[in-house]
Amino acid sequence: MSRLGSVIGFLRSYKYYIVIFASVVLVGFADENSVWNHIQNRRHINDMHEDIDKYNNMYNKDMRELRMLDRNPKAIEKIARERYFMKADDEDIFVLSDDENKSKNY
Template identity: 55%
Template sequence: MTGRLNVILSLISHYKYLIVCVIGVLIVGLIDENSFLKRFQLEMQISDLKNEINKYTEQYEADSRQLNELKRHPKAIEKIARERYFMKADDEDIYVLSDDKKPIETNNEATE
């Protein structure tokens, strides 16, 4: 038992600097609050948030343009009402065409 302990202690004393460096790298790289792993995760989160900011900025600009258009031209209100809400005049008919395919209904009652 003491022979094994002496061997282990001699290995530790021989490689003490290497062991300390490996433990330090593990702490800094993986375990610490400011680790490289945490930093990478935060950079990915920042990138996602910047993309989201860009998306909302573009949406805001488009909505602002549309709002200005509505304020300037009263006919624009009618256009939006017709396009989005399918509103129509009294003497008009509206036909809505869709590319969606209806699922084929099968009658499985006979097989049950």
Template identity: 40%
Template structure:
């Protein structure tokens, strides 16, 4: 009985601090919209904004290249020669492939 009275007196004296502590615990950790979830959501939003910026710059670069291809016939020729190995009738094309350094190292170790 004495312990119960001691606890009750402690609660009566510190009721405001206990209420504030319980409120902060609920808001900070237990609530559906807690501060922990809010901070993690803000981090996710920032990562998504960074991704949007990357995709936007990639989109702008591709749009610029597409406009260049549609307006400049020399750029079409350049792409055809480099990517599809096309050539004029009086030209020869030599394709030089680089050796993979890992395979040459493995062969020398054997």
């Protein structure tokens, strides 16, 4: 009984600290709206803002390229040659690639 009495005495003397500690743990980590979840959501929002900036930059680059294609017919020819390996009738195309080193499985 003395052991139980000492535990009860400890709880009575530190009851306010125990309640405060339990509340901090509940609000900080255990609750659905906890501080920990709030920090994780902030991090996720920041990652999404970075993605938005990346996609806006890609959109602006593509729009500049599209405007250039509308104005300059030589740009269409350049893209056709670089991306799709198209050629004029009097030309030959040589494709140099180093894919052999990358495709080997060791």
